[in-house]
Amino acid sequence: MTDLSSFPIARQRPPMFPDRIQLYSLPTPNGVKVSIMLEETGLPYEPHLVSFDRQEQLSPEFLALNPNNKIPAIIDPHGPNGEPLALFESGAILLYLADKAGMFLPADPAVRYEAIQWLMFQMSAIGPMFGQVGFFHKFAGKDFEDKRPRDRYVAEARRLLAVLDQRLSGRQWIMGDEYSVVDIATFPWVRNLIGFYGAGELVEIDRFPQVTRALQAFVSRPAVVRGLDIPQRQ
Incomplete structure (x- = not known):
């Protein structure tokens, strides 16, 4: 049996299945990126809820895993060279899981870097700006x-949606006909913007038909439906 006792978080919360990827998360846009990716790939994992209401992200055990006190984070008991690997930052985790599973990231180097480019677009722009809205x-x-701060971020959100809408024109998904890690990173944030944040009318989402089309295709995927509710809130 795999021994994860060198990780304080695993000593605090002994895993039931230590041979599986351990996911420490919350069902927020950044959190569900990883649970959706795990559901899509079929990689075995065990989810653990990190409750912000109880400030568990500030515990010494969690900070030993992610000093930036954010979710998600993972421990893969079977990392590179067979050694356990801990990772934080959702974009880094998605790239790692894509490589581990051999799925959702183009193999051709040029197209791969194009996909990473759009993943960075989500990480650096869509997530932070939609969060400000x-x-x-x-x-x-x-x-x-x-209302000037609100209006500044609303205008930027509209601009980013226009960029995304143009990219999706003539394409089924952000990278073309193939669903990819970029879609898994991006559409939880679009869903949150117009759903949980209730900002669809504010950002004039109806002006971006390609975005709404792709979002509907995304949320219809069975793995997405499952992943959006993992870990379940207590």
Whole structure:
């Protein structure tokens, strides 16, 4: 049996299945990227909820896994050279899992880097900007009398949606006809923007028909349906 006792988080929460990838997460847009990827690839894993309500992300055990105190993070008991590997940052985890499974990332080097380019677009732009819209539209920022910060992020969200809509024109998915890690990274954030954040009308989502088309195809996938609810909130 695999021994993960060198990881404080595994000593705090002894895994039931230590031979499986250990996922420490929460069903947020960044979190479900990884659970969806795991469901899509079929790689065996064991999910663990990291409760922000109980500030578990600030525990010494979790900080030993991810010093940036964010989800998701994983421990793969069968990492490179057969040694356990801990990883944080959703983009890095997605690339690792794609390589491990040999799925959802183009093999051709030029196309592979094109896919990584669009993955970085999600990580650096779509996630942070859509998150700011959520803060100023749904959360504490909605009470700010000055609406200029909200409007700045709404305008940027619209611009990014236009970039994505143009990219999807004539393509089934972001990289073409093949579903990829880029879609798995991107569409949880689009779904969250117009769903949980309730900002669809604010960003004028109807102006971006290619985005909404691809989003509907994404959320119809069985692995996506499962992954969106993992780990289940307690």
